[in-house]
Amino acid sequence: xxxxxxxxxxxxxVGEQFVSDKPEETFLYHYDFITAEPExxxxxxxxxxxxxxxxxxxxIANKFKIPLVPWVSGINFGSTATPLKGGIVVDLRRLNRxxxxxxxxxxxxxxxGTTWAGLQAYLGKNHPNLMAGVTFSPPGTGVxxxxxxxxxxxxxxxxxxxxxxxxxxxxxxxxGDLVRVGSCSLSDYWYGRQPLPDLAGLFIGxxxxxxxxxxxxxKLWPKLPFRKDFVLMGNTFDxxxxxxxxxxxxxxxxxxxxxxxxxxxxxxxxxxxxxxxxNPLKDNLPVFISGVTTQAYxxxxxxxxxxxxxxxxxxxxLTEAPQGISLDILPYxxxxxxxxxxxxxxxxxxxxxxxxxxxxxxxxxxETALKxxxxxxxxxxxxxxxxxxxxxxxxxxxxxxxxxxxxxxxILKEIHExxxxxxxxxxxxxxxxxxxVYEEKIYPATYELMKKIxxxxxxxxxxxxxxGWGD
Amino acid sequence: xxxxxxxxxxxxxxxxKLRLAYENHEVERHxxxxxxxxxxxxxxxxxxxxxxxxxxxxxxICPSGEFGQFEAxxxxxxxxxxxxxxxxxxxxxxxxxxxxxxxSVCLACTQQCQIPEIHHYAGEWLMAxxxxxxxxxxxxxxxxxxxxxxxxxxxxxxxxxxxxxxxWLPSHIKQSPDAKIAYFVGCTTSYREQNVAIATAEILNSxxxxxxxxxxxxxxxSPVYMTGQAEKAKKIxxxxxxxxxxxxxxxxxxxxxxxxRTLKETYPKxxxxxxxxxxxxxxxxxxxxxxxxxxxxxxxxxMKITYHDPCHIGRHMGIYEPPRKVLNKIPGIELVEMDxxxxxxxxxxxxxxxxxxxxxxxxxAADERIEEAKGTSAEAIVSCCPFCLNQFKTHIKDNEIKAFxxxxxxxxxx
Numbered sequence: 001x002x003x004x005x006x007x008x009x010x011x012x013x014v015g016e017q018f019v020s021d022k023p024e025e026t027f028l029y030h031y032d033f034i035t036a037e038p039e040x041x042x043x044x045x046x047x048x049x050x051x052x053x054x055x056x057x058x059x060i061a062n063k064f065k066i067p068l069v070p071w072v073s074g075i076n077f078g079s080t081a082t083p084l085k086g087g088i089v090v091d092l093r094r095l096n097r098x099x100x101x102x103x104x105x106x107x108x109x110x111x112x113g114t115t116w117a118g119l120q121a122y123l124g125k126n127h128p129n130l131m132a133g134v135t136f137s138p139p140g141t142g143v144x145x146x147x148x149x150x151x152x153x154x155x156x157x158x159x160x161x162x163x164x165x166x167x168x169x170x171x172x173x174x175x176g177d178l179v180r181v182g183s184c185s186l187s188d189y190w191y192g193r194q195p196l197p198d199l200a201g202l203f204i205g206x207x208x209x210x211x212x213x214x215x216x217x218x219k220l221w222p223k224l225p226f227r228k229d230f231v232l233m234g235n236t237f238d239x240x241x242x243x244x245x246x247x248x249x250x251x252x253x254x255x256x257x258x259x260x261x262x263x264x265x266x267x268x269x270x271x272x273x274x275x276x277x278x279n280p281l282k283d284n285l286p287v288f289i290s291g292v293t294t295q296a297y298x299x300x301x302x303x304x305x306x307x308x309x310x311x312x313x314x315x316x317x318l319t320e321a322p323q324g325i326s327l328d329i330l331p332y333x334x335x336x337x338x339x340x341x342x343x344x345x346x347x348x349x350x351x352x353x354x355x356x357x358x359x360x361x362x363x364x365x366x367e368t369a370l371k372x373x374x375x376x377x378x379x380x381x382x383x384x385x386x387x388x389x390x391x392x393x394x395x396x397x398x399x400x401x402x403x404x405x406x407x408x409x410x411i412l413k414e415i416h417e418x419x420x421x422x423x424x425x426x427x428x429x430x431x432x433x434x435x436x437v438y439e440e441k442i443y444p445a446t447y448e449l450m451k452k453i454x455x456x457x458x459x460x461x462x463x464x465x466x467x468g469w470g471d
Numbered sequence: 472x473x474x475x476x477x478x479x480x481x482x483x484x485x486x487x488k489l490r491l492a493y494e495n496h497e498v499e500r501h502x503x504x505x506x507x508x509x510x511x512x513x514x515x516x517x518x519x520x521x522x523x524x525x526x527x528x529x530x531x532i533c534p535s536g537e538f539g540q541f542e543a544x545x546x547x548x549x550x551x552x553x554x555x556x557x558x559x560x561x562x563x564x565x566x567x568x569x570x571x572x573x574x575s576v577c578l579a580c581t582q583q584c585q586i587p588e589i590h591h592y593a594g595e596w597l598m599a600x601x602x603x604x605x606x607x608x609x610x611x612x613x614x615x616x617x618x619x620x621x622x623x624x625x626x627x628x629x630x631x632x633x634x635x636x637x638x639w640l641p642s643h644i645k646q647s648p649d650a651k652i653a654y655f656v657g658c659t660t661s662y663r664e665q666n667v668a669i670a671t672a673e674i675l676n677s678x679x680x681x682x683x684x685x686x687x688x689x690x691x692x693s694p695v696y697m698t699g700q701a702e703k704a705k706k707i708x709x710x711x712x713x714x715x716x717x718x719x720x721x722x723x724x725x726x727x728x729x730x731x732r733t734l735k736e737t738y739p740k741x742x743x744x745x746x747x748x749x750x751x752x753x754x755x756x757x758x759x760x761x762x763x764x765x766x767x768x769x770x771x772x773x774m775k776i777t778y779h780d781p782c783h784i785g786r787h788m789g790i791y792e793p794p795r796k797v798l799n800k801i802p803g804i805e806l807v808e809m810d811x812x813x814x815x816x817x818x819x820x821x822x823x824x825x826x827x828x829x830x831x832x833x834x835x836a837a838d839e840r841i842e843e844a845k846g847t848s849a850e851a852i853v854s855c856c857p858f859c860l861n862q863f864k865t866h867i868k869d870n871e872i873k874a875f876x877x878x879x880x881x882x883x884x885x
Binding site: 020045073074140339343 | 509
């Protein structure tokens with residue numbers, strides 16, 4: 001491959017300032033600098049400003065048969081934006097505008113590289129009565145990327161996964177064609193994906209391997225005048241999870257329900273893994289720490305909702321944290337998630353699963369972690385009125401220590417194997433090795449369909465090769 | 472419930488704002504880059520350093536990154552590039568050095584990162600990388616090397632003659648040859664913002680402070696030190712300290728934020744020159760005088776102003792309130808804040824050698840700050856750093872907004 005020729009053509013599209021093949025600039029796109037997944041290599045990085053520029057970039061990638069990796073912040077716990085087969089990283093952060101907010105139908109039309117900070121800033125200044133669901137990711141990460149990869153938000157009880165927050169998409173396909181899916185394919189009105197064939201699925205969960213999303217409409221929600229964040233604690237998951245499941249189905253204006261293990265909280269607040277109890281259960285510490293957020297339109301409604309939450313919690317043996325704690329702090333740099341072991345490395349087994357498997361998931365993962373001398377950093381969030389949930393387990397390591405990296409890889413795979421025995425456990429933002437497991441297990445005709453779709457949308461296989469499905 | 476804020480001073484490193492800081496590890500300062508390589512690798516390049524937390528609507532905070540755009544120009548990128556060259560993942564090069572010099576070392580990025588070690592100490596390796604670049608022959612940038620040469624010859628970076636340094640001094644200013652207090656004017660004030668020097672000297676006279684301006688005052692060394700030339704800067708510092716001692720100086724008042732930071736912090740902490748001289752910055756001096764009743768502002772100045780926090784006294788030294796308190800004491804002054812203020816202030820783009828070596832970046836930063844100031848509908852931007860002031864005056868177009876030093880307003884109000 002002649003980089004100079006490609007760079008020169010790319011410069012013609014976006015200008016010299018926004019293309020680089022200098023090692024000092026491409027180095028930072030080789031991988032995410034967090035996980036234990038292998039490094040890739042970014043040969044060229046480019047920063048387009050418009051969908052038309054993205055189209056031209058895709059055409060060049062097809063011409064030279066060179067990989068393209070869509071990228072916003074490049075960090076996620078599955079390393080899905082790592083250029084495993086080299087090529088061009090398309091850093092989308094110049095595509096960062098909030099184009100429209102429709103207050104009537106409550107959605108924001110944003111560009112593909114918009115960050116949580118960017119969206120929150122815009123809403124805070126211009127639409128303080130509306131709120132976006134926000135992830136636990138840091139403020140500099142991408143909204144659209146998170147939605148496309150099934151990220152989950154602090155409004156998950158209302159809207160489900162990030163993917164379900166998507167009303168419509170504008171996408172540059174691997175072939176270079178620009179398409180729109182959802183109501184926006186018939187008008188400039190981005191109210192939803194219904195009632196046309198739901199083509200958004202061609203891009204959701206594919207980890208950028210079918211196209212580059214240049215615009216997306218994301219659902220917003222009303223910020224009601226009365227809000228309370230409950231922090232409910234219990235001694236065990238056996239005690240606490242049934243309470244959360246009951247709350248999720250009680251219709252109490254709840255927009256978020258999640259649970260952290262004790263060690264996850266310690267990580268989040270920046271404690272050092274080597275200095276905290278490996279097994280807090282032995283010290284009778286409350287290992288079950290949950291958050292429940294409710295909001296209401298009137299004070300009476302709010303009081304009734306809060307009273308019901310308190311009653312259900314007490315009946316289930318949970319105690320409320322004595323001091324009021326605001327959970328309205330997102331997005332936040334929860335650096336302990338990758339730095340609990342003070343080596344800057346972290347990776348998870350993050351999965352969607354049935355709500356009836358949360359306790360088993362926690363216990364299986366915990367036992368495996370303890371066996372290897374790791375704490376139990378578990379986290380689960382109930383979604384979409386309690387229809388399903390996300391469960392995650394983190395392992396931290398020192399990025400400077402090859403032995404620790406290798407050990408983390410082994411532990412993660414062990415945990416994955418254990419929890420995969422439970423109902424419906426499927427990783428999201430799954431790294432390549434997990435994909436390989438699923439490709440063997442998935443219904444064969446389904447996988448064949450995936451391959452056909454991939455071939456259709458990305459005939460030269462330039463889009464994020466090594467990631468996604470049907471590669 | 473009101474958000475609980477943790478605010479602490481970390482050894483002259485500015486006001487730090489960590490929301491959840493379970494553990495703070497003290498890290499040795501002023502070390503070489505090897506010393507920090509494991510700490511920098513805690514960085515996950517997550518991008519938190521790019522924007523102000525929601526206090527200021529998540530605004531962008533890093534002039535270098537916003538201008539350079541690629542990861543490399545933000546703190547996260549610089550952290551990992553520092554790790555890369557100390558771990559043989561990347562070789563030193565002119566391009567790498569240029570990335571590290573393409574930064575005003577304003578440290579706004581550090582205030583956003585919540586990893587305590589990076590939050591408190593990232594400035595250490597940003598400087599250590601510059602020093603390493605100099606050691607390896609990749610730094611400073613050519614323009615910075617030129618002004619350093621001039622400093623060695625004429626003791627100022629402005630290509631001016633040393634003998635002209637006190638040309639600003641009017642005959643009515645009364646000095647006391649035996650005074651133990653020196654007014655350290657600084658290069659920018661002496662050659663470019665002489666109104667500030669005159670106002671400061673007049674205030675001192677009006678308060679009947681016995682002071683003198685050193686006959687042979689020279690550059691404090693800040694522009695040399697900030698561009699990674701620590702050895703040369705130390706030599707300058709040693710000569711200056713000798714001069715202060717020879718002149719019998721016990722207290723230095725300075726109207727320059729950069730000189731203040733250098734004399735007060737860099738000389739003893741970086742160069743080990745425990746000069747034992749009290750160093751006071753003009754706004755703090757004014758506030759002390761007001762609080763003690765020795766200074767009274769009798770004249771009204773009817774003006775709506777906004778205050779720009781200079782990086783050298785703000786994030787570098789943790790001084791945010793004294794200038795505001797002084798301004799609020801002046802009758803008629805209405806002080807309004809820009810969205811990005813105090814530890815979140817957007818840098819004016821003149822420091823760290825940027826104004827000389829990267830004019831486009833410098834202008835970009837200045838223009839954005841001026842626009843932000845105009846957005847408050849203030850009539851003037853007020854600061855207490857002649858370098859910021861000169862930067863604003865240079866970039867303000869068509870008198871769209873005025874720019875003053877705090878000493879100029881204080882002088883008018885007396």
